[in-house]
Amino acid sequence: MARTYRRPKTLLPVSTHYCAGCGHGIVHRLLAEIIEERGIRDRTVALAPVGCAVIAYDYIDVDFSEAAHGRTPAVATGIKRALPDHVVFCYQGDGDLAAIGTAEMIHAANRGENFTIVFVNNAVYGMTSGQMAPTTPVNMVTATTPRGRNPANEGCPIRVCELLSSLERTVFLARGCVTSPKNIRQVKKYLLKALDVQEKRLGFSLVEILSPCPTYWRMMPTDAMAHIDNEMTKTFPLGVVKDISAEVGT
Amino acid sequence: MTSERILITGNEAAGKAAILAGCRFYFGYPITPQNELTAYMAAHMPEAGGTFIQAESELAAINMCFGASATGQRTMTSSGSPGISLKQEGISYCACAQLPVVVVNVMRGGPGLGNIEPSQGDYFQATRGGGHGDYRTIVLAPASVEEFAAFVMEAFDLADLYRTPVLVLADGQLGQMMEPARFTPPPPRELPEKDWALTGAANGREKRIIRSLFLKTGALTEHVRKLQEKYAVIREREPRCEERNCEDAEVVLVAYGTSARICMDAMRQSRDARLGLIRPLTLWPFPEKTVRKWAERGKKFLVVEMSAGQMVEDVRLAVEGRAPVAFVGRPAGGAPATSEILETAAALAKG
Numbered sequence A: 001m002a003r004t005y006r007r008p009k010t011l012l013p014v015s016t017h018y019c020a021g022c023g024h025g026i027v028h029r030l031l032a033e034i035i036e037e038r039g040i041r042d043r044t045v046a047l048a049p050v051g052c053a054v055i056a057y058d059y060i061d062v063d064f065s066e067a068a069h070g071r072t073p074a075v076a077t078g079i080k081r082a083l084p085d086h087v088v089f090c091y092q093g094d095g096d097l098a099a100i101g102t103a104e105m106i107h108a109a110n111r112g113e114n115f116t117i118v119f120v121n122n123a124v125y126g127m128t129s130g131q132m133a134p135t136t137p138v139n140m141v142t143a144t145t146p147r148g149r150n151p152a153n154e155g156c157p158i159r160v161c162e163l164l165s166s167l168e169r170t171v172f173l174a175r176g177c178v179t180s181p182k183n184i185r186q187v188k189k190y191l192l193k194a195l196d197v198q199e200k201r202l203g204f205s206l207v208e209i210l211s212p213c214p215t216y217w218r219m220m221p222t223d224a225m226a227h228i229d230n231e232m233t234k235t236f237p238l239g240v241v242k243d244i245s246a247e248v249g250t
Numbered sequence B: 001m002t003s004e005r006i007l008i009t010g011n012e013a014a015g016k017a018a019i020l021a022g023c024r025f026y027f028g029y030p031i032t033p034q035n036e037l038t039a040y041m042a043a044h045m046p047e048a049g050g051t052f053i054q055a056e057s058e059l060a061a062i063n064m065c066f067g068a069s070a071t072g073q074r075t076m077t078s079s080g081s082p083g084i085s086l087k088q089e090g091i092s093y094c095a096c097a098q099l100p101v102v103v104v105n106v107m108r109g110g111p112g113l114g115n116i117e118p119s120q121g122d123y124f125q126a127t128r129g130g131g132h133g134d135y136r137t138i139v140l141a142p143a144s145v146e147e148f149a150a151f152v153m154e155a156f157d158l159a160d161l162y163r164t165p166v167l168v169l170a171d172g173q174l175g176q177m178m179e180p181a182r183f184t185p186p187p188p189r190e191l192p193e194k195d196w197a198l199t200g201a202a203n204g205r206e207k208r209i210i211r212s213l214f215l216k217t218g219a220l221t222e223h224v225r226k227l228q229e230k231y232a233v234i235r236e237r238e239p240r241c242e243e244r245n246c247e248d249a250e251v252v253l254v255a256y257g258t259s260a261r262i263c264m265d266a267m268r269q270s271r272d273a274r275l276g277l278i279r280p281l282t283l284w285p286f287p288e289k290t291v292r293k294w295a296e297r298g299k300k301f302l303v304v305e306m307s308a309g310q311m312v313e314d315v316r317l318a319v320e321g322r323a324p325v326a327f328v329g330r331p332a333g334g335a336p337a338t339s340e341i342l343e344t345a346a347a348l349a350k351g
Helices: A024-037 A053-060 A072-082 A095-098 A102-111 A160-165 A179-200 A221-235 B010-020 B035-044 B056-072 B081-097 B122-125 B145-162 B173-177 B219-237 B258-269 B288-296 B311-319 B336-350
Strands: A042-048 A063-067 A088-091 A116-119 A170-177 A204-208 A239-243 B008-009 B025-028 B050-056 B075-079 B101-107 B138-140 B165-171 B178-181 B241-244 B251-255 B274-278 B282-284 B300-305 B325-329
Touching: A024 A053, A024 A088, A024 A116, A024 A179, A024 A204, A042 A053, A042 A072, A053 A063, A053 A088, A063 B056, A072 A088, A072 A102, A072 B025, A072 B050, A088 A095, A088 A179, A088 B219, A095 A102, A095 A116, A102 A160, A102 A204, A102 B056, A116 A179, A160 A170, A160 A239, A170 A179, A170 A221, A179 A204, A204 A221, B008 B010, B010 B035, B010 B101, B010 B145, B010 B165, B010 B173, B025 B035, B025 B056, B035 B050, B035 B173, B035 B258, B050 B056, B056 B081, B056 B101, B075 B081, B081 B101, B081 B122, B081 B165, B081 B173, B081 B219, B101 B145, B101 B173, B122 B165, B122 B282, B138 B145, B145 B165, B145 B173, B145 B178, B145 B219, B165 B173, B165 B258, B173 B258, B251 B258, B251 B336, B258 B274, B258 B300, B258 B336, B288 B300, B288 B311, B300 B311, B300 B336, B311 B325, B325 B336
Parallel strands: A042 A063, A042 A088, A088 A116, A116 A204, A170 A204, B025 B050, B025 B075, B075 B101, B101 B165, B138 B165, B251 B274, B251 B300, B300 B325
Antiparallel strands: A170 A239, B008 B178, B138 B282, B241 B274
């Protein structure tokens, strides 16, 4: 029988530190798969964020740089400008990208930096134990919104793809989730598309991935997956938010 | 090879020197009194085949340097005092990740938004690390436009040699004024290969990681101890200062940068006391052995700064109570008057 499923070599054969039911492992695997399938391991540089995925370099076998909290797109700018033929991925969470790193995100996008942000949106700060994130849905209870996120006090969740879509040099912005094999395959297609945009030097690309945090959502892993499908996607609709690669690519 | 003499501002000379030293990645953000440096880079970096980006903030600029340095490239950013405060986060990360980067601080009055007059109020910040954690950065203190250029060039070598951020600490006066300057590259040093740089894990080499996170118990202690060993080597090898007329002096002035030039005027004018001068060229490592040597020979010291008194603490630490240490300073803009230096020196010589 043909073997159709195996570990990509770029994904190291180690146990991760992620909690049961966490989505980071799935996203790591997808990145490792596309790095291997496209044969780009030897010219890929990835950036690890401050947050749960900070030691992603222990799992994904490519050159890596850490970045200070939120500064990931600035560090990536320095790397990509110095290595324009390399593939650069920023792996970022919601707090890193859309709170402390908002300025770095917007301006890297606005300059049309030729790298890809892989934005794992699980709507909470995981590493610091479940505080409100800029993407926390309204009414969600977190360590810092014990009565639920109240728009009158905390504002409403930021939709990063939509926010960035008005900037002329953002080329590909899409949102997927990791709740089913079908959705995971869709995320992979988005990542491959973003990689194409980067390789053709068309400009900035970002793939947002709705991902479960059962630990700080206080849910069973299966319930957390259902929560993304049934609730989170109401705030963050799935799909391609912007794709002008055909126009700018000609 | 030394260039011809040209008339140029300190800020522009610093930019020109960086390009001569092989810097091809400059990231800046506007702030007075260093704007001519950023504008120089915007004009000339593309001609040199390099990258200039006006960043969205000083935070972004220093982190762009972090990224370019992580790939092994020579990189620089510059700012003035409030902007340097913002860069401290990145400097701390560079120090821990052992990334060479050159940072120019054209100091202005502080604290806070302060003013845009020349000042030397950032000495503590520059020489004590400046950001969080146990680290130091090499600090070079030029006193002329030509020396500003020379120190920028040398800063790149020192940064690469020790894998550490190097600060060039100038002030608004040095940045803004024009002087004739030659551009003389530093004597060549043997520099280590950058076998840590991110270039893609090609040809079967193991992946490389640029990191400043050491979570395992004891790992950070071990790493910071290694940093301290490196700093001990720098303290041993790199302290530098200029000594003028110390042998004959009753009072030895201690001053750096623009203050040192004022002290040279004071020395020429002095009638009531024989004055000498120690001018530190490196503020960290501080040339404490030189200061101690003259203290042991019975000299009295007068520290002159464009601050409320910062380097004076290093002089007192070096003197270890062996000699009186007086201070004349003017904080937050402008410089002490020569007359004040002369009066204090005369009183010190008598007393």
